[in-house]
Amino acid sequence: MSHNLNIASIRNDFPILNEVVNGKQLVYFDNAATTQKPRLVLDALAGYYEHYNANIHRGIHHLAEKATSAFEQSRKRLQAFLNAEHSEEIIFTYGTTDGINLVASAYGRKFLKEGDEVIISTMEHHSNIVPWQMLCEEKGCILKVIPINDEGELLMDEYEKLLTERTKFVSVVHVSNALGTINPIKEIIAKAHAVGAKVLIDGAQASSHIQINVQDLDCDFYSLSLHKIYGPTGMGILYGKRDLLNAMPPYRGGGEMIKEVTFAKTTYNELPYKFEAGTPNIADVVAAKFALDYVDALGKPNIAAYENELLAYATEAVKEIEGLRIIGQAKEKVSVLSFVIDGIHHQDIGVLLDQQGIAVRTGHHCTQPLMNRFNITGTSRASFAVYNTTEEIDKLIQGLHKVKRMLG
């Protein structure tokens, strides 16, 4: 697959790429943690605060109406982005973590009972482990874990063996942040549905690389963060099937999520507001639309094709670093290169690369059980986005040679 992107022009859209770090031009390879934001997203944020900052839904004045309209346009934009059937299936959250907690809490507490089983996988981010552990502890449910192979791929046969009539919920990551593995979620969802279980997909890492179609996937819930898709921090969305969302109790109580409040009884608002208590991150929601417009203008297949080129280039290039081992060699993976180097601590690699202006992430990447599976305490991770280049990867390789010379 080839792309038709003008990378030099794309780089110009991201002002932060001109930053100088430790005397060197910034090389930003920490995109799996958060992507940088294009100028039009920054302008949208400033434009909101400069021209129509107001609280939404409750006001009748001009600014409130303008802010409400922009906020709801973002919802429609996200509906299209995921191909959801109804706009009220898009719930604004504070991010992937918040969406998963919403489902574990509101769906889990109402519909799961003692002895029921929840399945997650070995490669989950802590945000898709801990909420389910908390639920299982509270309700007396059993948490089961799909194992993986040494390449970092789910063992689908083992998954099938875990599925029983007691399985009530399956919650798996679409793309692993620590390995880059793309999981076969359509198959995972179909198999879970065959035993009557509901499925949540943690889409935090997938949504910037892969076209998501929630109707085709038939997932019950899909949670993501906009800050990983060139959008602002502090906001994300939870997609949920309308019937399920309607059947769930609210997650948080407060303003906006109610129909009528008396001291005797409160009735709840309709979707999506039932799940949106309090004042949301209005500016960030409004600006998120522009991030999605940006991504769609480039075209996700183009972005993926280019990022795959970068990944292939980097995967080949790191072979010249003696003692370097890639963690996560799945056949299907996104542009995440996680690695360890014999005898050198990942944190030292991160510090020395930073001295050369190169930003990578080091540590357990909020996936401690996954690190345990590979008998390591952490990795160094370079994760590539559409504005990265092969020249930057060359700098990474030079940087790693320097690390080896100093510490190897």
Ligand code: PMP
């Ligand atoms: N799941 C995965 C796979 C992630 O990579 C992340 C972010 N690192 C999260 C969940 C949590 O996302 P957030 O911190 O935006 O809530």
